Amino acid sequence: MRQVNVGVLGFGTVGTGVVRILLENKTILRARVGVDLNLKYVADIDTQTNRGIALEPGVLVNDAFRVVNDPDVDIVVEMIGGEGIAKELILKAIENGKHVVTANKALIAGHGNTIARAAAEKGVDFGYEASVGGCMPVIKSVRESLVGNRIHAMIGILNGTCNYILTRITEAGSSFSEALAEAQAEGFAEADPTLDVEGFDTAHKLAILNALAYGMEINLDDIYVEGISKIDPVDIAFAREFGYKVKLLAIGKNNGGSVEARVHPTMIPFADPLSSVSGSLNAVSITADAVSRVMLYGRGAGMMPTGSAVVSDIVDIARNLITGTTGRIPIFSYQPEAIRKIPILPVDEIHTHYYFRFAALDRPGVLSKISGILGENGISIRSVHQKGRKSEGTVPIVMLTHRAREADVKKALGEITLLDIVSDQPVLIRIEDENGGD
Known part of the structure; x- marks a missing residue:
């Protein structure tokens, strides 16, 4: 032989x-x-x-x-x-x-x-x-099984360390530091977890998938990357109330002349199969013209x-x-x-839904001022929730928006931050929800 x-x-x-x-x-x-x-x-x-x-x-x-x-x-x-x-x-x-x-x-x-x-x-x-x-045979699937498809989008959980940490925060109410320590004790996180928790490992993988799916040269430098180290359990709790889970997602979308390529914490609805991927598992959802949607799921490391x-x-x-x-x-x-050089759409130009949390003073007219600034910047509010007062006299105001442009969102939040009625930096988490309304 x-x-x-x-x-x-x-x-x-x-x-x-x-x-x-x-x-x-x-x-x-x-x-x-x-x-x-x-x-x-x-x-x-x-x-x-x-x-x-x-x-x-x-x-x-x-x-x-x-x-x-x-x-x-x-x-x-x-x-x-x-x-x-x-x-x-x-x-x-x-x-x-x-x-x-x-x-x-x-x-x-x-x-x-x-x-x-x-x-x-x-x-x-x-x-x-x-x-x-x-x-997960994701590369083989894109190169071979889906070769007859135009791939529209790939959305994935591609880092087991981050998924384990977010799962522990969601299920046990742990803080980020507590969940990270658990991940390290279980062998899911390195002594220096920066590459994982700050999203860089996920960005490496997204750069490869984009090249496979869209016929573009590998472009790592232009991918927007945001990690999970600043995620607060309170936002994960609010997300649950609204029917969402928070995951670190790699998002690649074909916009024709450009490609969206971004890595960041994202709220996804309970109905999305990705929301049920827990612990250190990975998953990728691929949307294409012939097959509609395919999802791969399995151990991403080990x-x-x-x-x-x-x-x-x-x-x-x-x-x-x-x-x-x-x-x-x-x-x-x-x-x-x-294979061509296809530009990656700057993150300021993306359009998606948003979650905001403001720590505002409990005074009359606060909500109208915040809403007014958002409206002036073309941001339409889908829902507003106000919770109980904190000890320092502020109340958390939580908003979900319809689709908006990232640049407009950043401008509005910058203006709101300057108000004397807001005590902390606003929290922003992007939402991927096909049924979230326009």
Whole structure:
């Protein structure tokens, strides 16, 4: 039986998962693929730590360049992460004519255009299913299953850390700091959670999905990003009263000549299936012309779920090797010559619904002043709720709006902030609700 040699770079959490699947499921993989997926190398600077896996002598090495330069290696699997040595190793592997698989979303979001061009010029395959959504086959779905569709929108929960934190705040009434500490204790959050909680990890994934769905060059820099660190439990409680849950969403929408691309806390109605995605799970909802709406749901991270997605790419490439084909499916879904620079719509130009919370003094005429400023800026109020007085003499005034332009909203809130009847900065949370009215 033919043998396909695989070299794994990085023996950390996900790398260990990949190795475990390749070894423990070797028989079933051979039966399904028709070749022997031979683990020729695992490279890591730490060759002493026991990962609980017995490797054949000579497989574990401490020199990654030995792997990418070995002419017998067919597929290089990059599990190192980051944008430094990982990029160098991937480009070297491609230069040497090797096919590459990675889960490195930061690298793809930052340098995917360069890597894709290099792979196309060299005639090798580049797999990255695990870079978005872990074991959810979202990349395969967009590139293959939905290939006959015009994709209108993609809305997703793409970071398990944030979803876990927001779930704990919603269900247990925890503060952000308490929920974050729980996430760290459970292993869902890093010691430094900035990349996750400030939305940057989600933005990396959205940049990749936009390229796949809309035939645009990867554009990370212009995505609007807002994290969850300032979310107050009181706003989540108000959201529940209005029939909404708060989620950190990645939102990509095709507006014709431009693409909306934004990451921020968002209120979504209970009736939306995304609202029921809890804990550390991920989900993506895709709206397209032929299929209407499709939703994918699953583990977005973790040793074995992510390892499963990596192995699916290894298998796809091995099957291509059997049949002597490469580039059968374009790396970013569109043929290279069809990929364009499509501008991302500035966040000030988006139109959506809004939730506002003001801390206002309990005086006559306060509501009319706030409403007047909103009206002068073209913002129509859908509902108003006023709660009990706080100890400092202010009352929370909560408003939901009809669709409004972000720039007008910011201008109005800036004017309201200057009023002597408002004691704190207004709170703004955007709402995605098809039935919220215009």
